Amino acid sequence: MTSRFTPDFLLVDWNEIEGKKKEGRTSGEIYSKLIDWSYKAKKQNEKVFDRLSQWILDDSEWIKDKLPENKQILTQVLALLSDDCDKFRICLQELEPSGVVNPAVFRALDLLAAGLAGNLDDERIQEAVSKMQADFTVMQERDVRKIIAGCPEGSMHATQIGYVNYLKDCVTKLCWTLHMPEVVKKHAGKINRESFEYIEIGKVRFIGKDIAKYPGILDADPAASLSELAAMLPECGTEIAALCYLAHHYGGPVDSAYCGLLGYFCKAGTPVPDGYDFYDVPTEKAAYGVYASPSFDGDYFGAAYDFTRDQVLADGVHIPYPQAYWTAEVFLEGRFKGSGAHRFGYLFSVEL
Numbered sequence: 027m028t029s030r031f032t033p034d035f036l037l038v039d040w041n042e043i044e045g046k047k048k049e050g051r052t053s054g055e056i057y058s059k060l061i062d063w064s065y066k067a068k069k070q071n072e073k074v075f076d077r078l079s080q081w082i083l084d085d086s087e088w089i090k091d092k093l094p095e096n097k098q099i100l101t102q103v104l105a106l107l108s109d110d111c112d113k114f115r116i117c118l119q120e121l122e123p124s125g126v127v128n129p130a131v132f133r134a135l136d137l138l139a140a141g142l143a144g145n146l147d148d149e150r151i152q153e154a155v156s157k158m159q160a161d162f163t164v165m166q167e168r169d170v171r172k173i174i175a176g177c178p179e180g181s182m183h184a185t186q187i188g189y190v191n192y193l194k195d196c197v198t199k200l201c202w203t204l205h206m207p208e209v210v211k212k213h214a215g216k217i218n219r220e221s222f223e224y225i226e227i228g229k230v231r232f233i234g235k236d237i238a239k240y241p242g243i244l245d246a247d248p249a250a251s252l253s254e255l256a257a258m259l260p261e262c263g264t265e266i267a268a269l270c271y272l273a274h275h276y277g278g279p280v281d282s283a284y285c286g287l288l289g290y291f292c293k294a295g296t297p298v299p300d301g302y303d304f305y306d307v308p309t310e311k312a313a314y315g316v317y318a319s320p321s322f323d324g325d326y327f328g329a330a331y332d333f334t335r336d337q338v339l340a341d342g343v344h345i346p347y348p349q350a351y352w353t354a355e356v357f358l359e360g361r362f363k364g365s366g367a368h369r370f371g372y373l374f375s376v377e378l
Contacts (some may be wrong), residue, residue: 029102030102031074031077031078031081032103032106033072034069034070034076034077035070035071035103035106035107036063036066036067036071037067037110038063038110038113038114038227040113040117042054043059043060043079043117046059049202052124052131053099053121053124053126054124054126056117056121057121057126057127059173060204060342061204061205061208062102062115063204064201064204064205065201065205066200067197067201068198068201068202070200071194071196071197071198072194072197072198075190075191075193075194075197076178076194077180078103078190079175079176079177079178079179079186079188079190079191080175080178082165082171082174082175082190083171083172083175083178085168085333086283088165088166088171089166090166091198091292091342093162093163093166094161094252095164097162097165104142106201107138107142107177107193107197108139108142110141110143111135111138111139114134114135114200115132115139118131118132118135128203128204128206128207128340128342128370129342130203130340130341130342130343131200131203131204131342132202133203133342134196134199134202134203134342135200137196137198137199138197138199138200141193141196142187142193144156146189146192148187148192149190150173151173151187151192152259153173154173154188154189155168155174155189155330157170158170158174172188173189174188174189174190175188175189175190176188176189176190176192177189182266193336199339199342200264202339202340202342203339203340203342206336206337206339206340207340209336210255210333210336210340211342212338213329213332213336215335216329216333217317217318217326217329217330217333218317218318218319219315219316219317219318219333220315220316220317220318221315222313222314222315222316222334222337223313223314224311224312224313224343224378225311225312225313225314226263226310226311226377227264227266227291227307227309227310227312227373228264228294228310228312229284229293229294229307229310230264230291230292230293230294230307231291231292231293231294231295231296231298231304231305231306231307232270232272232287232289232290232291232292232305232306232307232354233290233292233296233298233299233302233303233304234252234255234270234272234287234288234289234290234303235251235257235287235288235289235301235302235303236250236285236286236287236303237286237287237288238285238286239303243288244288248269248288248360251288252269252288252289252290253303254299254301254302255289255290255299255302256290258292258296258299259290259292260354262292262293262296263290263291263292263293264275264291264293266291266373267290268272268292268356268357268358268371269288269289269290269356269357270288270289270291270354270355270356271286271287271288271354271355271357272286272287272289272305272352272353272354273285273286273287273352273353273354274305274351274352274353275348275351276309277348277349277350277351278348280348281349282348285305286304287304287305289302289303291307298312300373305352305358307352307375308346308349308350308352308375309346309350309352309375309376309377311375311376311377311378312354312373312374312375312376313334313337313338313343313373313374313376314360314371314372314373314374315330315333315334315371315372316358316369316370316371316372317329317330317333317369317371317372318367318368318369319367319368319369319370319371326368327355327370327371327372329369330355330372331353331372331374333372334353334372334374335374336345338374338376342378343376343377343378344376344377345374345375345376345377346375346376346377350375350377351375353372353373353374353375354372354373355370355372355373356370356371356372356373358371367374
């Protein structure tokens with residue numbers, strides 16, 4: 027019973043890695059094996075974490091007689107992941123001088139190691155973990171177990187994230203930082219990127235018109251549709267002066283309520299004119315890429331979304347999903363129409 031979950035986690039075969047070293051394989055070839063592992067582990071290990079959450083939330087599993095066995099199960103899971111984390115660090119440090127290692131991998135390992143040690147920034151989760159470490163009998167209390175387990179499967183609101191969710195995210199970030207640089211390279215064939223940076227946007231309010239309320243606005247002349255707002259920009263605008271299309275989900279997962287606004291970034295607290303909608307942007311930083319689409323029909327903005335997101339993940343930068351997640355298309359050459367070549371910007375919420 028104490029091996030209830032541990033055999034299901036997909037771990038690196040370190041004997042194989044050592045064998046590759048003895049065969050004289052290059053650092054690039056060894057790192058490629060870790061990338062191959064990350065693709066498979068991201069799918070399999072996420073499911074095991076979800077099953078772990080479900081088990082912790084099952085009241086029938088947490089009667090007094092089962093506590094000693096359950097404590098051993100959780101202890102073994104954490105020890106297993108901690109051991110793999112340590113071996114990862116040693117292996118990557120050996121490969122690092124060759125230049126094949128994405129530096130963001132080490133930040134991902136630091137987050138995972140801290141989480142496994144019970145050191146978390148989230149005070150709510152930290153308190154529950156500390157209670158569990160001090161006295162495992164608190165796991166008979168469902169409220170404590172809910173914070174340890176979090177929300178199994180899929181996206182969750184910030185208040186539903188638990189300790190197991192946190193560990194799951196850390197392992198996923200490790201996988202992302204390993205294989206995302208390769209994914210980013212593949213995007214270059216779809217769309218041309220002129221620049222990419224992380225920028226400070228400060229406290230801003232986005233004012234515009236909700237396309238759900240004004241469905242024809244996407245096809246109309248923005249200068250006429252947003253004339254009153256455009257007249258305010260010299261006084262209330264920001265460094266992001268171009269017309270934008272901002273999307274968010276009210277702090278919920280992507281399958282929850284959606285809002286799309288066509289308008290402009292304004293200074294925080296800017297009065298909202300009658301007939302307009304607004305969104306107080308919840309982050310003060312963003313990833314910003316400038317793209318030039320080639321002359322072919324395609325989903326330019328979808329490609330920019332993927333390119334920007336994957337670069338953020340490759341860099342190990344935190345996307346505050348779902349509580350502060352938003353994106354924005356920046357129409358550097360005006361509202362995009364047609365299928366020809368076009369230059370535009372793309373913003374993605376981040377926390378640095």
